Amino acid sequence: MRVQRVMMSADAVGGVWTYALELARGLAEEGVETLLAVLGPAPGPQQRAEASAIPGLRLRHGDFPLEWMHDAMPAQDAAGAWLLALARDFAPDVVHLNHYCHGHLDWPAPALVVAHSCVFSWHAHVRGRPPGPEWQAYRDGVTRGLRGAALVVAPTRAMLADAERHYGPFRAGRVVHNGRRAEDFPPRPKRALVLSAGRLWDEAKNVGALAVAGHSLPWPVHVAGEARHPEGGVAGFDGLHPLGRLDAARMAAAYGEAAIYALPARYEPFGLSALEAALAGCALVLGDIPSLRELWDGAATFVPPDDPDAIAAALHALVEDAPERERRAALARARAATYSSARTTAAYLDAYSRLIHANHEATACTS
Template identity: 70%
Template sequence: MRIQRLMLSADAVGGVWTYALELATGLAEQGIEVLVAVLGPPPAPEQCAAAERVAGLTLRHGDFPLEWMQDAVPEQAAAGEWLLALAREWKPDVVHLNHYGHGHLEWPAPALVVAHSCVGSWFECVRGEPAGPEWEGYRRLLARGLQGAPMVIAPTQAMLDATQRLYGPFRASRVIHNGRRAADFPAGDKAPHILSAGRLWDEAKNVGTLARIAGELPWPVRVAGDTAHPEGGDAAFEGVHLLGRLDPAAMARAYAQASIYALPARYEPFGLSALEAALAGCALVLGDIASLRELWNGAAVFVPPDDGAALAQALRGLIEDAPRRDELARRAHERALGYDSARMVARYLQTYSELVRPPEAA
């Protein structure tokens, strides 16, 4: 059976939006209509404009909190009813959920759940301890949704292993790497500065450690991304040049100009920004965590996330050694070409086909 329609849940807060739009664009090029159902804060105008440029994409927003937000669990039943109503109206061939709590529902089509990140693994990596008892309702919500889903996918083996350990067992699972189009991130004339990017309010990105050592470096450090937490509050950093939230074109230019991309992450289930930077010809300095090692081993410099001295030493070493910096940038670019959008889309199409028509029925 050829897949003609897909329902895709998403949020507009971080990398899930980028991933969802990349996937939807690739599916549209295969003639597949996609309904993107956005939970949480509404997409910004520029996000809506980007979605409108994708042929055959329909965008809907449901005003329900994301699962990890404060007091979100009681509202997930209503969110599930909204999603089910959309699915009955849209009549997709496959339901692709980029959140967890509704994988067990009686969908009108085969469903899968993609594990992008979770509170449990975030606490273990960022705080060094399990999530507290106040997260028990969240844990039960995720376990029910994930265990009830026909298929669970993660972008790295490290994330799949963590999710399985915390919320499993799963009925079926696999790893499908995220992907980006190389043509969207051309390299430019490199300038003597360091770039970092991400949700700056998220401790997982560990921009604070980079900011603390920025004054010790001979090159300036530029940082792009939101400082405002979606539930309130604002992150503050000194010693770096804050660029704010950049639109995709401006972000691509920032990557093109940067010589080094630094992401000393404590927790990063995949790291789209590192992939984008590598495509644009940046040398990578990354947090030494399992997921980033899995993707970039041999093509990046790794540092313990909270070791500021090691981070400063690694960055100074690349600043002072241009041939090594260029070689690392070349390796990163070569590795990044293996995480391309077309490969991601093909793997998902294969998985969708298996869900609709299992191998034993072929």
């Protein structure tokens, strides 16, 4: 069934922002108008400029704490009321939530929730144990939201299984890979450097292990991303060349010039940065975890995340063997082409249409 309006939630802190804008751009090209409701810290000037470049995108910001932040749950009722008011005014065909706690609300249209990451799976993979009892309210809210949604989507089978394990069962589940546009990440003449990117303060990105490995490398290791935690504190690592948070153009240039992209992640439900780097012609060195294996098996070098010596050895091997490095880069770029923005947009439009059809059928049966 024809989709004309989608209301989508997002935050401006990490990869969900990039994902939301990419999808909104794809939807706009299909004639779909999007209202993007941003929770948490306000988008910065550069982010607002990125959003304003997408035809038909309406941007709204609600100053409510993100649900994964400490002591955020008491504010979620007010956040839900704000979101419901936006939905009533906008009258969407589908509500697309990129957070969890409001999937069960009485939306004016069918709602899906996308499981990008979560506190309980983060703790399981990064620290090997569940979070403390202070996170029970979070777990209750996430469980209620996910079980109440008409559909739960995840970017990998691994993330969908994690979400089901911690919060299921769900009414329905589906995997939709994230996508990016190859033309936004053109390869450039390569420089002798290793690049990484991500939130430096996030233990899941495992920048610390990369810093240890980098001490023995003949090439510099550049790292792009936010060092300041949204709740306070700044991460720093010796042995790395920090680039700070780069805008889209400078990030694409950094990928284009890097010969190797390293992401020895402990936890990464999809990894948009690896996809962007692969499109730009980087050889990939990735953490050997289920989600990244699912996406890149046969097209990347995998390393045990908590073994800096193994990370250094894998990087050394690619630094010293240019033909193998170029072969690996070609494999990664070919795989990356299968994770296109157009394919992602088409998959979501199919999911939206199925939800609308099912909602109409249910309404007809009860009328």
